[in-house]
Amino acid sequence: MNITILGGGGFLGRKLANRLAKDGTLGGTRVSSLVLFDLTAPPAPEGAAFPVTSIGGDLAELPDGVIPPGTSVVFHLAAVVSAQAEADYDLGRRVNVRGTDAVIDACRKLASPPRVVFTSSIASYGGGQNVVLNDSTKQIPGGSYGAQKAAAELFLSDASRRGFMEVVSLRLPTIIVRPGRPNKAASSFFSSIIREPLLGLQTDLPVGDDFKVWVASPRRAVEWLLHAATMDTSGMGLDRSLNPPGMSVNIGQMLAALETVRQGAGTLINRISDPALMKLVSTWPAQFDTARASGLGFSAHEPLLDVVRAFVEDDLAPTKAERGIA
Amino acid sequence: MNITILGGGGFLGRKLANRLAKDGTLGGTRVSSLVLFDLTAPPAPEGAAFPVTSIGGDLAELPDGVIPPGTSVVFHLAAVVSAQAEADYDLGRRVNVRGTDAVIDACRKLASPPRVVFTSSIASYGGGQNVVLNDSTKQIPGGSYGAQKAAAELFLSDASRRGFMEVVSLRLPTIIVRPGRPNKAASSFFSSIIREPLLGLQTDLPVGDDFKVWVASPRRAVEWLLHAATMDTSGMGLDRSLNPPGMSVNIGQMLAALETVRQGAGTLINRISDPALMKLVSTWPAQFDTARASGLGFSAHEPLLDVVRAFVEDDLAPTKAERGIA
Numbered sequence: 001m002n003i004t005i006l007g008g009g010g011f012l013g014r015k016l017a018n019r020l021a022k023d024g025t026l027g028g029t030r031v032s033s034l035v036l037f038d039l040t041a042p043p044a045p046e047g048a049a050f051p052v053t054s055i056g057g058d059l060a061e062l063p064d065g066v067i068p069p070g071t072s073v074v075f076h077l078a079a080v081v082s083a084q085a086e087a088d089y090d091l092g093r094r095v096n097v098r099g100t101d102a103v104i105d106a107c108r109k110l111a112s113p114p115r116v117v118f119t120s121s122i123a124s125y126g127g128g129q130n131v132v133l134n135d136s137t138k139q140i141p142g143g144s145y146g147a148q149k150a151a152a153e154l155f156l157s158d159a160s161r162r163g164f165m166e167v168v169s170l171r172l173p174t175i176i177v178r179p180g181r182p183n184k185a186a187s188s189f190f191s192s193i194i195r196e197p198l199l200g201l202q203t204d205l206p207v208g209d210d211f212k213v214w215v216a217s218p219r220r221a222v223e224w225l226l227h228a229a230t231m232d233t234s235g236m237g238l239d240r241s242l243n244p245p246g247m248s249v250n251i252g253q254m255l256a257a258l259e260t261v262r263q264g265a266g267t268l269i270n271r272i273s274d275p276a277l278m279k280l281v282s283t284w285p286a287q288f289d290t291a292r293a294s295g296l297g298f299s300a301h302e303p304l305l306d307v308v309r310a311f312v313e314d315d316l317a318p319t320k321a322e323r324g325i326a
Numbered sequence: 327m328n329i330t331i332l333g334g335g336g337f338l339g340r341k342l343a344n345r346l347a348k349d350g351t352l353g354g355t356r357v358s359s360l361v362l363f364d365l366t367a368p369p370a371p372e373g374a375a376f377p378v379t380s381i382g383g384d385l386a387e388l389p390d391g392v393i394p395p396g397t398s399v400v401f402h403l404a405a406v407v408s409a410q411a412e413a414d415y416d417l418g419r420r421v422n423v424r425g426t427d428a429v430i431d432a433c434r435k436l437a438s439p440p441r442v443v444f445t446s447s448i449a450s451y452g453g454g455q456n457v458v459l460n461d462s463t464k465q466i467p468g469g470s471y472g473a474q475k476a477a478a479e480l481f482l483s484d485a486s487r488r489g490f491m492e493v494v495s496l497r498l499p500t501i502i503v504r505p506g507r508p509n510k511a512a513s514s515f516f517s518s519i520i521r522e523p524l525l526g527l528q529t530d531l532p533v534g535d536d537f538k539v540w541v542a543s544p545r546r547a548v549e550w551l552l553h554a555a556t557m558d559t560s561g562m563g564l565d566r567s568l569n570p571p572g573m574s575v576n577i578g579q580m581l582a583a584l585e586t587v588r589q590g591a592g593t594l595i596n597r598i599s600d601p602a603l604m605k606l607v608s609t610w611p612a613q614f615d616t617a618r619a620s621g622l623g624f625s626a627h628e629p630l631l632d633v634v635r636a637f638v639e640d641d642l643a644p645t646k647a648e649r650g651i652a
Contacts, residue, residue, distance in 0.1 A: 089488065093427070101419070126564055138464045140483075140565050147484035151477035157466075158473035162415065238452055238609075239466050283564075 001029045002070050006059065006103065007077035008036030011179055012119070014045070015222050016075060017052075021045035026073065027230025037066045038078065059099030067106040067114070073229045074165075076103050076118045081185040085145035086280065096148035100155055107165040116156065117228040118169040120241060122214055123187075124150040125171075127285035129212055134289040135243055142283030143186075157240040168228040168236075173216040173246030174284075176254070176307060179315035180322055186280045190215065193251070194258050194308055197265035198316055199325055206274040209252035212286035216246040217307040218314070223299050231297055245290040247301040257308045327355045328396050332385065332429065333403030334362030337505055338445070340371070341548050342401060343378075347371035352399065353556025363392045364404065385425030393432040393440070399555045400491075402429050402444045410510040411471035412606065422474035426481055433491040442482065443554040444495040446567060448540055449513075450476040451497075453611035455538055460615040461569055468609030469512075483566040494554040494562075499542040499572030500610075502580070502633060505641035506648055512606045516541065519577070520584050520634055523591035524642055525651055532600040535578035538612035542572040543633040544640070549625050557623055571616040573627040583634045 003020065007013045013036070020031055022045075034052045036042040041054035057063045059078050067074055078099060085092030100118075107114055123146035124139045139150040153169045160167040178191035189206060190213055196203035216224075224244045233240075258265050294300070302310075320326075329346065333339045339362070346357055348371075360378045362368040367380035383389045385404050393400055404425060411418030426444075433440055449472035450465045465476040479495045486493040504517035515532060516539055522529035542550075550570045559566075584591050620626070628636075646652075 136464055138462055138565075139480075141480070142487075142564060144484050144488070147480045151480045154465075154467070154473045154477045154480075158470050161468075162470065238468060239464075 001026055001031050001072045002033045002068065003031060003073045003075070004035040004037065004067050004071055005075045005077065006037050006066070007079065008054070009038030009040065009042035010077060012175070012218065012221060012225075013038070013042065013075070013077050015218055016077075016225055017042070017045040019222055019226070021048035024049050026226065035066055035068065060094050060102055062099075062102040062106050067103070067110070069110060071110060071114050074103065074107065074114050074116045075225060075229070076100070076116055079119070079149075080145070081183060082121075082123055082143060082145040082280070083186040083188075083277075084184040085148060086143050086186070089144055092144050092148055096145070097151060100152040104155060104159045104164060107159070113163055113165045115229055116160075116165045116167045117225055118152065118156050118167055119225075120149045120153050120169045120171045121146065122171050122173055122243070122285055122288075124153070125285045126283050128282055129286050131285065132287045132289055133243070133285045135239065135241070135292045143280055153241045157238065160240050161238060166233060167240045168231070168233060169241040170224055170228055171241060171243050172221060173214040173244075175218055175221055176215045177311035177315070178218070179311070179319045186277055187213075190254075193254060193269055194311065195319065197258060197268040198262055198312065199320060199323070200268070202268045202270060204272045205251070205269050206272050206277055207251060207281070209255070210250055212248055212250045214246050214248055214284070214286050214288060216244070216301060217310060219310055220246075220299070220301055227298055236296075242293045242296065242298070243288045243290050244293045244298045245300050246288065247304070248287040249304055253304060257304045260305060261308045261312065327352055327357050327398045328359045328394070329357060329399045329401070330361040330363065330393050330397055331401045331403065332363050332392070333401075333405065334380070335364030335366065335368035336403060338501065338544065338547060338551075339364070339368065339401070339403050341544055342403075342551055343368075343371040345548055345552070347374035350375050352552065361392055361394065386420050386428055388425075388428040388432050393429070393436070395436060397436060397440050400429065400433065400440050400442045401551060401555070402426070402442055405445070405475075406471070407509060407511040408447075408449055408469060408471040408606070409512040409514075409603075411474060412469050412512070415470055418470050418474055422471070423477060426478040430481060430485045430490055433485070439489055439491045441555055442491045442493045443551055444478065444482050444493055445551075446475045446479050446495045446497045447472065448497050448499055448569070448611055448614075450479070451611045452609050454608055455612050457611065458613045458615055459569070459611045461565065461567070461618045469606055479567045483564065486566050487564060492559060493566045494557070494559060495567040496550055496554055497567060497569050498547060499540040499570075501544055501547055502541045503637035503641070504544070505637070505645045512603055516580075519580060519595055520637065521645065523584060523594040524588055524638065525646060525649070526594070528594045528596060530598045530600075531577070531595050532598050532603055533577060533607070535581070536576055538574055538576045540572050540574055540610070540612050540614060541633075542570070542627060543636060545636055546572075546625070546627055553624055562622075568619045568622065568624070569614045569616050570619045570624045571626050572614065573630070574613040575630055579630060583630045586631060587634045587638065
């Protein structure tokens with residue numbers, strides 16, 4: 001099985017590549033090769049028993065060889081994230097829309113249609129704090145990132161209907177706890193308020209304790225991606241997008257979990273006001289009915305405390321090393 | 327008021343241009359100039375008291391001057407229609423998506439954001455014969471045309487939110503009775519079964535008498551476009567798309583109206599089978615709850631018999647002349 005990860009240099013792409021290297025198989029089939037693609041050639045995972053090719057470039061001008069003949073599975077995780085797509089309209093459109101078109105065109109050239117797993121986002125919805133959404137809810141995005149993701153879902157579903165590929169789009173929740181550095185996603189602070197105090201660093205919190213957010217852990221997201229790559233999609237019909245079973249938590253619960261794992265860490269959090277960011281994240285939905293995804297075999301979420309502990313286990317030491325923290 | 331009609335050579339664009347020429351005003355404001363744009367430079371309407379510029383070209387490479395400085399209203403009617411977008415994926419994407427991006431980019435350059443009236447389509451929905459849709463229904467298109475229109479709505483709504491324009495997207499019903507020649511829309515036969523017999527010509531009918539279709543007349547569509555160009559949009563929020571109040575009719579009712587207007591005309595209709603076309607049009611919705619559009623001042627539809635009589639009055643003689651029928 002030949003696999004490509006677009007956005008293979010991102011934190012989720014790296015975790016996915018590491019998992020494939022560790023398992024050596026996907027859905028019971030041996031992995032025979034892996035291509036990693038990102039803006040700059042991503043590092044190969046350690047210990048892979050299969051050849052890994054790393055390629056850097058522009059998604060919208062997808063270089064030959066990124067989705068080579070014989071590719072069976074493409075993980076399309078490459079994106080310009082929310083706050084950046086809002087700040088730079090042209091860049092967001094280029095990567096999130098033209099880039100997705102380039103993926104479609106590369107898949108069209110293959111002799112047999114590959115499975116494509118696309119990471120869409122709950123930012124493709126409006127809704128806000130006080131509604132429960134489901135897979136039948138109309139997507140009315142409050143930002144350019146969400147609009148571009150919703151449009152990409154449409155193009156990929158259509159490409160799937162036409163037989164160019166077989167897509168499964170997952171509208172990922174806000175992922176906590178992201179390792180590494182804060183990024184340009186408007187949702188970055190949801191991870192920072194756990195990660196930074198665990199690193200002994202101060203961090204800003206622009207919303208109140210009762211602010212709710214729909215989240216998933218990196219471990220759970222990787223499990224979902226692997227499931228989407230091999231699941232039976234024959235019953236999905238024309239709607240190829242899913243809201244996987246994340247969980248709705250509020251800031252107070254997140255801070256309590258942090259306090260359980262590291263007593264006193266909460267003192268490193270500074271309450272601030274950021275109306276522009278608040279306006280954007282307030283349009284995002286905070287709760288979903290995920291019956292459809294559960295019915296299609298997507299695994300339920302582990303408790304919040306496990307999420308914080310998994311970050312300590314999986315990512316705290318690497319993040320410290322990356323950021324030069326003793 | 328400076329106005330541009332993209333797709334100004336299409337039958338709806340021509341009717342709209344004729345109406346502006348006749349009225350000399352839009353929403354009570356004097357029309358000071360009109361630009362018509364299409365693949366080839368469209369003919370200017372007769373009797374206009376304002377200068378008309380006709381430009382031909384590729385929408386995706388929108389020439390300078392199509393949306394000149396000072397433009398207040400852009401009617402974006404240009405599209406590759408349903409059956410053609412299904413047959414030629416690249417062309418549909420180029421015109422329906424890249425073309426819409428080009429319109430957004432032209433509007434961004436203007437000193438003040440113009441009103442943009444975009445014709446989306448009910449083909450952006452799935453649903454089929456037996457459901458009633460409304461403005462909250464999720465768009466799950468069954469063809470590339472519908473997917474491209476739904477995505478264009480997302481991009482235009484986002485451009486509107488960003489302040490590049492102020493868009494109103496109308497998901498037009500199937501328009502009956504289209505004048506002129508049969509076109510490449512999968513919906514073409516809904517007009518042909520009225521138009522061709524009135525011209526004394528045989529025509530094919532690929533669905534049964536009880537097949538329902540959501541329709542609007544050219545006269546009603548022009549009224550809606552004019553209303554969308556000048557209505558107060560301040561209460562629309564992020565969702566800038568509307569299902570205007572068309573009407574649900576079945577084939578039997580259409581044939582009865584034809585028979586009332588021209589006795590014996592129905593004998594010119596040949597019942598045929600066309601499974602591919604049937605599959606596509608069967609995914610289109612046939613009934614809508616249009617409370618939102620009605621609340622925003624979009625006018626109710628006239629009876630079906632009036633639609634057939636208006637075709638005879640407005641378009642039968644010009645269509646005969648165009649097609650060389652005595």
